[in-house]
Amino acid sequence: MTHAPGKYADFEGLRERAVALRRQGLSLRQIRDELKIFNNDILHQLVKGEPPPAWTKRPNAKDDLRERARELRLQGWTYDRIEAELGCSRSSVSLWVRDLPKPEPRYTPEEQRSLMQAGLARLRATQDEERKRTKESARQEVGGLTDRELFLTGVALYWAEGSKSKPYDRRERAIFVNSDPGVIQVYLAWLDLLEVSRERLRFRVLIHESADVDAAHRHWADLVGVAASAFAKPTLKKHNPKTVRKNTGDDYHGCLVVTVSRSAELYNRIEGWWSGIVTHAAARLR
Numbered sequence: 333m334t335h336a337p338g339k340y341a342d343f344e345g346l347r348e349r350a351v352a353l354r355r356q357g358l359s360l361r362q363i364r365d366e367l368k369i370f371n372n373d374i375l376h377q378l379v380k381g382e383p384p385p386a387w388t389k390r391p392n393a394k395d396d397l398r399e400r401a402r403e404l405r406l407q408g409w410t411y412d413r414i415e416a417e418l419g420c421s422r423s424s425v426s427l428w429v430r431d432l433p434k435p436e437p438r439y440t441p442e443e444q445r446s447l448m449q450a451g452l453a454r455l456r457a458t459q460d461e462e463r464k465r466t467k468e469s470a471r472q473e474v475g476g477l478t479d480r481e482l483f484l485t486g487v488a489l490y491w492a493e494g495s496k497s498k499p500y501d502r503r504e505r506a507i508f509v510n511s512d513p514g515v516i517q518v519y520l521a522w523l524d525l526l527e528v529s530r531e532r533l534r535f536r537v538l539i540h541e542s543a544d545v546d547a548a549h550r551h552w553a554d555l556v557g558v559a560a561s562a563f564a565k566p567t568l569k570k571h572n573p574k575t576v577r578k579n580t581g582d583d584y585h586g587c588l589v590v591t592v593s594r595s596a597e598l599y600n601r602i603e604g605w606w607s608g609i610v611t612h613a614a615a616r617l618r
Contacts, residue, residue, distance in 0.1 A: 343378075350378035357385040394420075398428045408435035479525060486522025487605040489515065497599070506595035506602065509538065511587045513555050519590065520556065532593045536564040539586025542571055548585040556588070 346367060353363045360375060369375045397418050404414050414425050439447065477485070493515065495507035508519050523533070535556060537548050545566055553560040567589070592598060 347378045350375075351382055354379045354382040354385075357387070359385070394424070397424075401425055401428045402432065405429040405432050405435070408438065410435070482518075482522060482525055484609065485518065486525070487602060487609060489519060489522070490602055491606045493519075494602070497603075504596040504599045506592040506599050508590045509587050511585070516552075516555060516588055516590070523592070526598070528592055528598065530558075532595070534564060534591040534593060535562065536589040536591070537566040537586050538589055539566060539568065540571060540584075541568040543580075543584055543586060545586075547582075551585040552588045556590075 346369070350363055350367060350369075353366060358366070360379070363379065364370060364375055367378075369378065397420055401414050401418060401420070401424075404417065409417070411422055411425050414420075414429075415422055418425075437444075490506070490508060493508060493510050495503065495505065495509070497503050510516055510519070520533075533556075535552065535558065537545065537552060539545060539548050545568070546560075549560040549563055549566070553563065566586075
């Protein structure tokens with residue numbers, strides 16, 4: 333907006349009045365309306381050097397956070413807790429409270445270790461529950477097994493874990509060895525499906541010599557449903573003093589060896605079944 337020449341000739345007089353109004357706490361807008369000075373350049377010159385009143389300052393959004401951070405620090409809060417409580421950055425917290433004394437540790441080293449262990453225990457418990465839910469969900473997905481599904485499962489299981497003949501050493505016998513009770517149960521169910529009579533099965537325990545052999549016999553006998561006295565003489569593994577065994581304790585029962593007598597034909601059929609599975613699987617890759 334332009335003004336007539338000489339309108340502000342009494343500049344010093346206007347400045348005295350503007351400064352007085354400023355010191356009374358008026359804003360620039362109020363001074364403008366009071367003195368009818370509508371030229372911003374002139375208006376700023378009139379109050380030059382006079383600080384604006386506090387009430388006209390735009391509030392800093394972080395002022396409240398800063399004061400709260402300082403309060404919490406004086407209460408002994410750590411940087412991490414203040415960050416989490418106020419939702420601000422660590423650098424801001426550090427800047428706001430760095431002049432304050434560092435709080436005394438809330439816990440002794442022993443208490444800190446105990447809290448850490450308790451936290452880890454809670455974490456592991458949560459993880460264990462999640463594993464259980466995942467496994468149970470997966471178990472439900474399997475549903476019932478048809479005879480064909482069990483048949484194919486058994487063929488793959490035997491070829492992964494059973495004894496196999498070599499071109500240079502033909503031993504056409506069905507011999508299966510495993511330490512997992514579930515695997516043994518699936519294998520026996522497969523043999524039942526193939527109508528292999530239980531009278532043809534021979535059982536033997538393969539176990540470390542330092543383990544409880546009698547307990548192992550009882551464990552496997554209960555699982556397969558035969559008397560422990562029906563087991564063949566166990567095969568004992570010699571202990572190597574240079575190695576540290578991890579398969580120890582009450583849950584260790586060694587491996588169960590299941591041999592099918594008169595099983596040359598069965599073994600050759602297993603080889604053929606497995607070859608058929610491989611042939612069809614390979615065709616899907618083409």
